[in-house]
Amino acid sequence: MTSILKVDSIQTAAGKPIVNATGSVLQVVMGTLTSQFTQSATNSSNDTGLSATITPSSTSSKIYITTAASVVLSSTQDAIFYLVRNNSNIVPMNMYTSTGYVSASQNFVFLDSPSTTSAVTYKVMCEKDAGELFFNYQNEQNSTAHMVLMEIAG
Secondary structure (H helix, E strand, O other): OOOOOOOOOOEOOOOOEHHHOOOOEEEEEEEEEOOOEEEOOOOOOEEEEEEEEEOOOOOOOEEEEEEEEEEEEOOOEEEEEEEEEOOEEEEEEEEEEOOOOEEEEEOOEEEEOOOOOOOEEEEEEEEEOOOOEEEOOOOOOOOOEEEEEEEEOO
């Protein structure tokens, strides 16, 4: 026996459509970087090449952002990574090493409220004070850095 259920809509107890209920994931976008970015210049902010663009469906939507990339710092140095929304720094993350060639993971996890229905581009930028910085470090194996954007209904 086969059953078929046809409805016009499903709503929460508060009367909101389930599809757009607060906290629902409305869309997911992923950006990747397969090449290595090397920064030799000091005290200047540079684009690492890791980015993704999402167009929120509502001004009340939140954007949940996660990034993952391998990083190598070549000498004693301070490095700062910035999560950037449309060319404005929204979250800084500091990385410091007192020894040479330290390998680490660079990860952001952030919930943003862009309050727009226009396209929003998120990217990772970096700045350092000495040595070299390798973002999405490539050794014998190819590496891929990721940025995932999820629109969450507000």
